Amino acid sequence: MSKFLKSTTILAALSLAAAPAMAQKLGLGRTALPEEIAAWNGDISPDGTGLPIGQGDAIEGEEIFATKCAACHGDFAEGIGNWPKLAGGKDTLNHEDPLKTVGSYWPYLSTAFDYIQRSMPYGDAGTLGDDETYAILAYILYSNDLIEDDFVLSNETFLDVAMPNADGFIVDNRAETEYAHWRSEPCMENCKAAPVKVTMRAMVLDVTPQEEAAAVPAPEVEAVVAEPVQEAAATPEPEVPQVVAASFDAELAAQGEKVFRKCKACHQVGEGAKNRTGPILTGIVDKAAGTVDGFKYSKPMQQAGADGLIWSQDALAAFLAKPKSYMKGTKMSFAGLKSEDDQLAVIEYLKSFAD
Template sequence: MSRFPEAGVLAALFMGAALGFASAQDAALGEAVFAKCKACHAVGPDAKNKVGPHLNGIVGRPAGSAEGYKYSTAMATKGAEGLVWDEATLAPYLADPKGMVKGTKMAFAGIKKPEEVSNLVAYLATFAPDGSKTSADAGAAAPSEKKAEASSQTPAGPQAPVQPAPAAARGEGLKFGLGRLAGEDEIAAWDIDVRPDGKGLPVGRGTVATGMGIYDENCASCHGDFGEAVDRWPVLAGGQGTLQADRPQKTIGSYWPYLSTVYDYVRRAMPFGNARSLSNDDIYALTAYILYLNDVVDDEEFELSNDNLASIRLPNEANFIEDDRSSEPHSRPGQEPCMKDCKPGKAEITMHAAVLDVTPEDSENDEAPAAGIE
């Protein structure tokens, strides 16, 4: 429990700050809210347009006016109509972006809590158009400095407020001192993940021809001689051009966006039942052979290594899009569903489960349907 009195001190400091610098307090909390925005928006001296426009000087900025950013037609129109971002206009937009600017590119559901919205706007208001901090922020720095000092002070007495510390105040600076530093060899043993940009690739190399032998010995019993798969094990090759077909075949060549995923996955999980048994060079060779099975390379002497893996593109990379389920017609919030006489006529059965005869209890003669779970 010894930690919590300190949290009480922090709470007291934060509340004191709140009394004196209401807007500064809001801005400090708003910084935490901004975590929701950071993936797409930047602020500060080095801020650039990312997925969304930079937000320096956004409070007071006309809509659709960040230089060099390609806005949706909807947002550009709003700007042309004279919309200027301030507390009054940002609040409804941040609460429901598509509700206020239908057609905005901002794929964000909105911030539901009004206090989070106002804190966020207060935080954004602390950035001048050039990314420097405005004078309004002077008070905001103070409590966080005091917070750092606070953790070394003696625990608070009975005058400490009983209110729980705000989430932001419980955070950094209050460490429990549990656990121990991870050793470099320990991190190296477990951290084997590889990203599309090549981060994490170990040094190594292997050719298509070498990979063929490793594949035949370790992989073909499930994945088939040519990646066509045995039974319901995953198909690795083929299927190009089938993604819009009635029965798409999703293979590494037809579907997977990144080659790094093949290397990463084989290294952590394959061969099935004997994971982590192949060398880094073996996996480069196998990955090269899988490229060959998918006609991405056609030379048996082709060598894959940590130098060239990240430069190889799989054909379907461009066909992945972010989650836009919220744009589907049925996903609009607040639709009042029909309660009476919603459809004409009596319901007629158009399909029985029994027709497919795939219920587990009586599936002796079952025929596996295509829509398995993979």
């Protein structure tokens, strides 16, 4: 046999041997469904690519902003406490302490639209409709003196808005100027000589929680009862007074103080507390609903109080879990505390602030 034929035969044999490895299926994952891809493919590009059809103006946006955003960002987008300021900061970027807002710093309007629709409002992300997002963004632009109040922001007029700091950033060209000096091209196929093996799965490693396991109750421990021992002429022990457990759990309240950070944007407790977007919560436990002096409650909350609703621990826990489901029409925009432990902890914390 000629050397050429031998070489050809060997190459053919190697190709056949490698075929199963190249076509190897590991049994991990599946092909994404079109609707799943569409759900994730919601990013908006600076040139407007990806914008949904819709519209809104600052007049509409002001009302929506007041309901869903003002608790943290203020009625005029000026920010409350340490929550981000969305307006102002003009001509401050060259200062030692610049005020970076949508109007003064952000180069692309698309970033604001994408972020608002994807991540806001706080605690209830992803609930804004397209028109609501356009309207809220229009109000933010109006608060920065970038549009008039009657300007209709839409997918068609989006690029008509000029962002003041559009040219204030330097293009990152490191991929062209630096990477080649220290980076080699990564291997993208047939990178391992031996077939890949799945040695462990995330669920087995306890990386992925298993709901089934969490739902299984712990095995009951059988109590061991010792046989009574007969003692001669036992002297009766003096009766020990029964210790009654305290009704207040200081350790749980300490955990609740951390959970309450989610509430501090709207509510205050303790000495010197004032009504804000939400009422004072001092003494709220076992108090009649809708009775904090000086706070303007929603009609459903007023009616609930008139009907005799008392904020018992159970009632508070149910309300904190899903405020909007518990009381239709409530002004409370917070989505709720999903964890029962968080609910109990924050209620215990509130118990420490009696009237």
